[in-house]
Amino acid sequence: MKKLLILTTALVATGYAASAQELNIVSWGGSYTVSQVEAYHKPFTEMTGVKINSIDADNPATPLKAQVEAGNVSIDLADIELSDAIRLCDEGLLEPIDPAILPPAPDGTPATEDFVPGAIQDCAVANIVWGTVVAYDKTKFPGNEPSTLADFFDTTKYPGKRGLLKTAKRTMEMALVADGVAPDQVYEVLGTDEGVARAFKKLDSIKKDIVWWEAGAQPPQLLADGEVVMTTGYNGRFFAAEVGEGKPFGTIWDGEYMDYDLWAIPKGAPHLEDAKKFLAFSTDTQRLADQAKYIAYGPARKSSNALIGLYKDGKTEMAPYMPTNPENMKNPIWTDPTFWADHDAELAEKFNAWLAS
Amino acid sequence: MTDATSQMITTADGKPLKAALAASLAVRRRRAFLLVAPLFLFILISFIVPIGQMLFQSFYNDTFSKNAPALVEWFSTHPEGSEIDESAYAALAADLAQMKKDRTAGEAGTRINYDVSGTRSLFTSTARGADKFKPPFKEAILQVEKKWDNPNVWRAMRSASSPFTLDFYLAANDLTRDESGKIVPVAEGQAIYKKLMGRTLMLSLEITALCLLLGFPIAFLLSSLPMRKAMLLMILVLLPFWTSLLVRTTAWMVLLQSQGVVNDLLVWLGLVRDDHRIQMMYNETGTIVAMTHILLPFTILPLYSVMKTIPPSYVRAARSLGATSWTAFRRVYLPQTLPGIGAGGLLVFILAMGYYITPALVGGADGQMISNMIAMHMQKTLNWSLAAALAAELLAIVLIFFWIYDKLVGIDKMKLG
Numbered sequence: 001m002k003k004l005l006i007l008t009t010a011l012v013a014t015g016y017a018a019s020a021q022e023l024n025i026v027s028w029g030g031s032y033t034v035s036q037v038e039a040y041h042k043p044f045t046e047m048t049g050v051k052i053n054s055i056d057a058d059n060p061a062t063p064l065k066a067q068v069e070a071g072n073v074s075i076d077l078a079d080i081e082l083s084d085a086i087r088l089c090d091e092g093l094l095e096p097i098d099p100a101i102l103p104p105a106p107d108g109t110p111a112t113e114d115f116v117p118g119a120i121q122d123c124a125v126a127n128i129v130w131g132t133v134v135a136y137d138k139t140k141f142p143g144n145e146p147s148t149l150a151d152f153f154d155t156t157k158y159p160g161k162r163g164l165l166k167t168a169k170r171t172m173e174m175a176l177v178a179d180g181v182a183p184d185q186v187y188e189v190l191g192t193d194e195g196v197a198r199a200f201k202k203l204d205s206i207k208k209d210i211v212w213w214e215a216g217a218q219p220p221q222l223l224a225d226g227e228v229v230m231t232t233g234y235n236g237r238f239f240a241a242e243v244g245e246g247k248p249f250g251t252i253w254d255g256e257y258m259d260y261d262l263w264a265i266p267k268g269a270p271h272l273e274d275a276k277k278f279l280a281f282s283t284d285t286q287r288l289a290d291q292a293k294y295i296a297y298g299p300a301r302k303s304s305n306a307l308i309g310l311y312k313d314g315k316t317e318m319a320p321y322m323p324t325n326p327e328n329m330k331n332p333i334w335t336d337p338t339f340w341a342d343h344d345a346e347l348a349e350k351f352n353a354w355l356a357s
Numbered sequence: 358m359t360d361a362t363s364q365m366i367t368t369a370d371g372k373p374l375k376a377a378l379a380a381s382l383a384v385r386r387r388r389a390f391l392l393v394a395p396l397f398l399f400i401l402i403s404f405i406v407p408i409g410q411m412l413f414q415s416f417y418n419d420t421f422s423k424n425a426p427a428l429v430e431w432f433s434t435h436p437e438g439s440e441i442d443e444s445a446y447a448a449l450a451a452d453l454a455q456m457k458k459d460r461t462a463g464e465a466g467t468r469i470n471y472d473v474s475g476t477r478s479l480f481t482s483t484a485r486g487a488d489k490f491k492p493p494f495k496e497a498i499l500q501v502e503k504k505w506d507n508p509n510v511w512r513a514m515r516s517a518s519s520p521f522t523l524d525f526y527l528a529a530n531d532l533t534r535d536e537s538g539k540i541v542p543v544a545e546g547q548a549i550y551k552k553l554m555g556r557t558l559m560l561s562l563e564i565t566a567l568c569l570l571l572g573f574p575i576a577f578l579l580s581s582l583p584m585r586k587a588m589l590l591m592i593l594v595l596l597p598f599w600t601s602l603l604v605r606t607t608a609w610m611v612l613l614q615s616q617g618v619v620n621d622l623l624v625w626l627g628l629v630r631d632d633h634r635i636q637m638m639y640n641e642t643g644t645i646v647a648m649t650h651i652l653l654p655f656t657i658l659p660l661y662s663v664m665k666t667i668p669p670s671y672v673r674a675a676r677s678l679g680a681t682s683w684t685a686f687r688r689v690y691l692p693q694t695l696p697g698i699g700a701g702g703l704l705v706f707i708l709a710m711g712y713y714i715t716p717a718l719v720g721g722a723d724g725q726m727i728s729n730m731i732a733m734h735m736q737k738t739l740n741w742s743l744a745a746a747l748a749a750e751l752l753a754i755v756l757i758f759f760w761i762y763d764k765l766v767g768i769d770k771m772k773l774g
Binding site (some may be wrong): 087089090091092098161166167191196207210211212214225337338341342343344345346348349350352353354355356 | 717
């Protein structure tokens, strides 16, 4: 039965029949895919003549897994999350990627040093870095704007409701960092019972003021409605509300939670060589900087930061909104997918038990 | 007389009537079956098979046993309580080496991780160097990862060495096994499912009661008004019914949130101070209000269809015989609406038990239901077996209520519309 399900899923995807000189690339859709088409796909087609079919999926890892397991692969390249990249690689569903194929930075720095730490995995290479940050309503704190993650948990100094993501992942790490744990030690602390208790204690201090959110579209909405005065959320969404719609939001770049999206090639991809070529091309310094023109997610290469220009409106400087801007990267929490692969279920249960108590 | 019955009745062409009738009925039955065959197939493929497959996963999980043949063999020859000796570690080393080759350490480790948190990386990290292990394996493995010493890991592996397992049902009831294999409750801070199951049950009962309380007078009004006015009112009931669930949930968020319409109105009227707005959303109240509104048509419609068939003359007769209006309602009218109350109540209750989107959006911390946990295990932790076990329990509870209903009221008395 599982085979049958996998087969039907794979059949749907084989609508994009494999032929020479094309690539099937699966990504998340929306403005994110648009940014990739503009910055990567079009120049690649221009340069090589290879046609690119851009396919949308809710989570590209799902059709990828189904196709490889059914042995009928039509996807050449997929944009997936770090935890999925590691899991699928562990299960042998991804093509290993030799970092030597990645071009060096313009100044000659090798790719392995140019990419931010953790961006090059055994079977995947990151293209963007995205942050879960705290944003606040500027009109609520005139002359006394919050600036640290600890301020988010300080309801005496900054009264008002707080929006928080209703999952253990990210929320517990941010609570610990706000409580004074150094970001690079956060997983060491969270791995102990005392650390978990400490995170809950910190969360307890604002529990009655928390409005929980789950979907990425909620935080800017909660903030715009005045339902909360401060909330965690995805930096690209806050950018769209602040710059795109002119909302009076401010972003706190302290203790932000950093995660990647990565390119991965499934085992048995029909156009392996072209896929590798595309992967190397799209993660070069210029291409990663180009993508930033369309969306406020940071390039995974340090050398791209200098090349980031204006937003597509032609007047907004992108650099201050980038999670990878050195100004913003003073105190980030880097996700640890291995920790979460181990503790996701346990902490999710504890987190929900804490929520319900 | 005896002559007539013993003689067989035949049709005009001499066939026995019984056989001829049976043959013609068989053709009809086949034709009828062909007509329902597409629906039957559809239900089988899209409903029964996937649900069956899902429930099967709640007690069958072979992700460890199929990847660790040597350990399965060792566990089957060494009964519970055996010492974890060199032969066990040799089996472990053989399996880990194989896992490295097939890249299945993550898969096998995930299964053990469901039971003992923190063991997935134990598998992946040990498997990384597994082809270099040399005897004595116990020392070699423990040198790489001290955690293999933990008897709980071995207990979990023994439990997972058979693909058939009750582990997920234990987990769904906040139970686990200790190192000796005895069933014990999980740590206090981790127990969640029984509590949520109870809350789901309570919330569903409250919502059902509210729906009946609110729906009954509306249905009565609908059934007693003249047709034209009733139709107008009916549209008011049906319009929200036809509107998307998400739209209605969001509408409630706009109305009830602390900067929302209702609170603004109360502040403007001076009933509530601006800094003490009432929290009606993102908690249990929000869940109850939104779900009651969304499920209300499911009580109104069956009640209306039943009330429509009750002749008003019965109540008039009761009144004319001296009954007070309350007695006439209680003894004459209400019992006749019972099929509608039963159908509407049961429908709302079953729908409420499995509700997911609305509590997820407006439930906040204390308005969560068990379906939100099922969704979490389906989408985030990817522990489909636990999700299946929770779903199976939910299904069992609904079936129990169905059975109670059948015993008390009788399922044949139910009228859905």
